Amino acid sequence: DTEVTQTPKHLVMGMTNKKSLKCEQHMGHRAMYWYKQKAKKPPELMFVYSYEKLSINESVPSRFSPECPNSSLLNLHLHALQPEDSALYLCASSQRTAPGGSYTFGSGTRLTVV
Amino acid sequence: DAKTTQPTSMDCAEGRAANLPCNHSTISGNEYVYWYRQIHSQGPQYIIHGLKNNETNEMASLIITEDRKSSTLILPHATLRDTAVYYCIVSAMPGSARQLTFGSGTQLTVLP
Numbered sequence: 001d002t003e004v005t006q007t008p009k010h011l012v013m014g015m016t017n018k019k020s021l022k023c024e025q026h027m028g029h030r031a032m033y034w035y036k037q038k039a040k041k042p043p044e045l046m047f048v049y050s051y052e053k054l055s056i057n058e059s060v061p062s063r064f065s066p067e068c069p070n071s072s073l074l075n076l077h078l079h080a081l082q083p084e085d086s087a088l089y090l091c092a093s094s095q096r097t098a099p100g101g102s103y104t105f106g107s108g109t110r111l112t113v114v
Numbered sequence: 115d116a117k118t119t120q121p122t123s124m125d126c127a128e129g130r131a132a133n134l135p136c137n138h139s140t141i142s143g144n145e146y147v148y149w150y151r152q153i154h155s156q157g158p159q160y161i162i163h164g165l166k167n168n169e170t171n172e173m174a175s176l177i178i179t180e181d182r183k184s185s186t187l188i189l190p191h192a193t194l195r196d197t198a199v200y201y202c203i204v205s206a207m208p209g210s211a212r213q214l215t216f217g218s219g220t221q222l223t224v225l226p
Contacts, residue, residue: 004157033214042201042216043158090157092214102148103214105157 001026006091006106014114015081021109023074023091029104032074034066035090037108043090049074081113118202123221126196132189134220136202139183144206147178148214149187151198151222158201158216161187192224 004025013019023032031050035043048056049068063085065077074091088110094103119137126132138147149161162169162176164185169176175188189196201219 102160
């Protein structure tokens with residue numbers, strides 16, 4: 001299995017809702033990432049997990065809460081989002097022990113906050 | 115991570131080689147050059163990476179100048195399916211605090 005699987009592919013949520021995005025990989029990668037991508041902009045790094053521990057939080061608002069329950073799974077919990085949080089949310093993974101290793105991205109969850 | 119500079123957009127005729135340049139004049143000795151592409155509304159796709167030497171795989175070739183301050187991604191026979199945004203990224207080996215930081219990229223349009 002050489003893929004990163006993200007679910008759901010599309011999500012519409014109200015500003016008072018709580019929802020979660022899920023990301024799964026079975027490549028044995030020990031680093032996992034969340035990126036946010038607004039329309040016509042490059043992806044922006046949000047969080048980095050290394051060996052299931054949060055290693056980087058790029059000053060992301062607390063209404064985004066990441067979780068890494070095990071080495072294959074990464075969640076992003078959403079609560080009280082704003083319309084400007086509407087974006088494509090991308091998950092990626094990499095084998096940190098491999099020099100110059102590549103990163104595998106999922107196809108993303110397109111989130112719309114209404 | 116070092117910053118990169120790429121042209122905003124380029125066109126290429128189908129079947130011809132597409133040469134995408136990238137400047138990374140502040141690259142450090144331990145930083146790799148990565149190329150990714152993103153087809154509309156999909157996740158970025160890894161293409162190739164290199165440190166010092168030129169590299170080739172089934173998708174593309176990567177030419178890195180001797181001083182490592184610039185590189186060129188070559189798609190030898192572009193097809194319509196190669197239309198995408200191409201990102202040149204420099205990044206240290208996995209294990210550093212900073213991972214892939216995307217610049218603005220080059221929108222490559224392959225014309226029939």
